[in-house]
Amino acid sequence: MSEDRVKQLEEKVAELEVEVNKPILILDHVTMQFGGLIAVNDFHNKVIKGELLGLIGPNGAGKTTVFNVITGIYYPTKGRIIFDDIDITPFRPYQITHLGIARTFQNIRLFYDLTVLDNVLVAQHHELSNPDADRILIRNGKPPKNTKRFWFWRAVTKLGYISKEREMVERAKDLIERVGLSHVMYEKASALPYGEQRKLEIARALATKPKLLLLDEPAAGMNPKESEDLMEFIRKVRDDFNVTILLIEHDMKVVMGVCERIIVMDYGKIIAEGTPEEIQNNPRVIEAYLGKEWENV
Amino acid sequence: MVEKRLSTKTQVILTLIFILVMALLLWWADKGFDSYKQRVLRLIGIYAIMAVSLNLINGITGIFSLGHAGFILVGAYTAAILTLTPAEKEMSYLFGIQPWIKNLHADFFTATLAGGAVAAFSAFLIGWPVLRLSGDYLAIASLGFAEIVRIWANNALTVTNGPLGLKAIPEYSTTWWIYGWLLFTVVFIASLVYSSYGRALKAIREDRIAAEAMGINVFKHQLMSFVVGAFFAGVSGSLYAHWLTTIDPRITTMGPMLTFYILIMIVLGGLGSITGSLIGAAVFAILFEWLRDLEQPFSFFGIQVPGIPGMRILVISALFIAVMIFWQRGIMGREELTWNNLYKWFFGRKKEGERS
Numbered sequence: 001m002s003e004d005r006v007k008q009l010e011e012k013v014a015e016l017e018v019e020v021n022k023p024i025l026i027l028d029h030v031t032m033q034f035g036g037l038i039a040v041n042d043f044h045n046k047v048i049k050g051e052l053l054g055l056i057g058p059n060g061a062g063k064t065t066v067f068n069v070i071t072g073i074y075y076p077t078k079g080r081i082i083f084d085d086i087d088i089t090p091f092r093p094y095q096i097t098h099l100g101i102a103r104t105f106q107n108i109r110l111f112y113d114l115t116v117l118d119n120v121l122v123a124q125h126h127e128l129s130n131p132d133a134d135r136i137l138i139r140n141g142k143p144p145k146n147t148k149r150f151w152f153w154r155a156v157t158k159l160g161y162i163s164k165e166r167e168m169v170e171r172a173k174d175l176i177e178r179v180g181l182s183h184v185m186y187e188k189a190s191a192l193p194y195g196e197q198r199k200l201e202i203a204r205a206l207a208t209k210p211k212l213l214l215l216d217e218p219a220a221g222m223n224p225k226e227s228e229d230l231m232e233f234i235r236k237v238r239d240d241f242n243v244t245i246l247l248i249e250h251d252m253k254v255v256m257g258v259c260e261r262i263i264v265m266d267y268g269k270i271i272a273e274g275t276p277e278e279i280q281n282n283p284r285v286i287e288a289y290l291g292k293e294w295e296n297v
Numbered sequence: 298m299v300e301k302r303l304s305t306k307t308q309v310i311l312t313l314i315f316i317l318v319m320a321l322l323l324w325w326a327d328k329g330f331d332s333y334k335q336r337v338l339r340l341i342g343i344y345a346i347m348a349v350s351l352n353l354i355n356g357i358t359g360i361f362s363l364g365h366a367g368f369i370l371v372g373a374y375t376a377a378i379l380t381l382t383p384a385e386k387e388m389s390y391l392f393g394i395q396p397w398i399k400n401l402h403a404d405f406f407t408a409t410l411a412g413g414a415v416a417a418f419s420a421f422l423i424g425w426p427v428l429r430l431s432g433d434y435l436a437i438a439s440l441g442f443a444e445i446v447r448i449w450a451n452n453a454l455t456v457t458n459g460p461l462g463l464k465a466i467p468e469y470s471t472t473w474w475i476y477g478w479l480l481f482t483v484v485f486i487a488s489l490v491y492s493s494y495g496r497a498l499k500a501i502r503e504d505r506i507a508a509e510a511m512g513i514n515v516f517k518h519q520l521m522s523f524v525v526g527a528f529f530a531g532v533s534g535s536l537y538a539h540w541l542t543t544i545d546p547r548i549t550t551m552g553p554m555l556t557f558y559i560l561i562m563i564v565l566g567g568l569g570s571i572t573g574s575l576i577g578a579a580v581f582a583i584l585f586e587w588l589r590d591l592e593q594p595f596s597f598f599g600i601q602v603p604g605i606p607g608m609r610i611l612v613i614s615a616l617f618i619a620v621m622i623f624w625q626r627g628i629m630g631r632e633e634l635t636w637n638n639l640y641k642w643f644f645g646r647k648k649e650g651e652r653s
Contacts (some may be wrong), residue, residue: 071510097512105510111503113631114496122500125493126512152521155492156485168493208512258554 024049024244030079039065041268052245061250062268066136067214071103072096086140098126098133102210104201112190119189125209125249179203182270219254231258253294302637311636327472333401337586343477344578346482348562350529355484356569358522359502361436363556367443370551371419372412372531373538377463379408392454405469409535416531417524424523448547462545470539482529573629
């Protein structure tokens, strides 16, 4: 092989590596301050495409605030958030969801009076009704999710709508089947047991076709066996649906088994970052979780 | 797993048959009823339009609006001003009249549409600031809007003829006009509610934070629901005006009382159920007329009761309290009376605890 060819290939490999290690989400020195309380202090990190990243820390460390800043519920005091090459800092939550970030909530927030199927269908509605978010996509040189207009009149008159509705229902049913909830398809969400509600919330988030999925303490309130099953489920979701997952977890044990990389927060700051093994042996992490007395034991 | 249900074709045929039967019944009633019963029949239709439109706002979207009478009043005045001829208007306006209002004239259908459109536009204007509020605050703000409109109508002498109101409005609201509009209202709102947009509205009712996180522009959807509801309120206002033949801005005609009556209808029928609203409106209208006898002197198990004005409101309130205690979610709850549900109730009873 000629030297030129080798060089060419090397360049190609380097290019691909950049593509593979491309961050999907960058938090650029994000600070969130509520009056005198700094909930998130200079958070600077990134999420790589396709990884399963854990965000852990003791109670009140600011993990959920990070989620709320990413999803647009709070506007950060300082810093920027860049998702998929778009600066999403100023956007509203529904626009951010349209761009490709979906989330679940720490205390499950389902549409309890709606059926499982309707819960998932609601999450597809944004494809019809968010022209302003589509304009953001177009402005940034990305394809919009919806090319047709006047969906409201289509929905009311049913002209050019029935096929879309059928497609949405089909997609929702397929998704519900894939997450293993098809036996409760027409049950109200409130009638589901706790574990299935968690699954439904993840399914609902997946229905928005996200590139990045934010899970806020998915294993909260579960026993060890249940949370182990859930972690298995999350790993499966990542592989099947080809999404990047950022996961908040309070319980370290749970997160160790599933995450490839872990960020540890305490008092709004990142105190450690690395693989599960590195985190497990990091003295600062142990201190944050167990306190200083640990040294005296 | 397949849910037991009828095919779409069967449902459409059944619905068409149902509409035909109802039309025949109405035709029969229109011919056979005396004029008093006819007026009650028409009132049921008007109340039903009001209830279904308020149900879209309050029951489906979960915006607790108390401003419905305001939209009805806007629609009623717009339509009445349009259908009165310039000569008639000159006669009834004692304080003078704006020349451009005097010369406005349109047929009943256009006037009704215009009433709806003006009401919808006022909902758009008021919804923009008010829908940023939620819960109790929104209820108070919308009630405030309705009162402002009413008091404006009381004082804008050259536009609305002030406290004297508009008189001798032609009685255009025939049974056919009213039930035609009711059919259109129900088809429009049901079509909206049972589409992706309706699901989004229900999601907002259930949890607005989660709805926003699922990509729904909560404010825009609430405004849409508010405007659509106000449009049909305006339409019902026009029909109401041409049924009453006299409108004035008193509290009892189109003030807060009317809002509360409609609220009673939709809560009685079941918040969030369109068929429930229809049932609620019918029950309320019939009870309200039937109980009129209570205001005459009557004997109750040998006890002589003198005629007390307002007695029927007392009785209705007591009945309403009883319904709320024993039937908290109203007659229909959030269920709909659909062919599928009827079919399920009669033929497809599932065993308790069995999952389909």
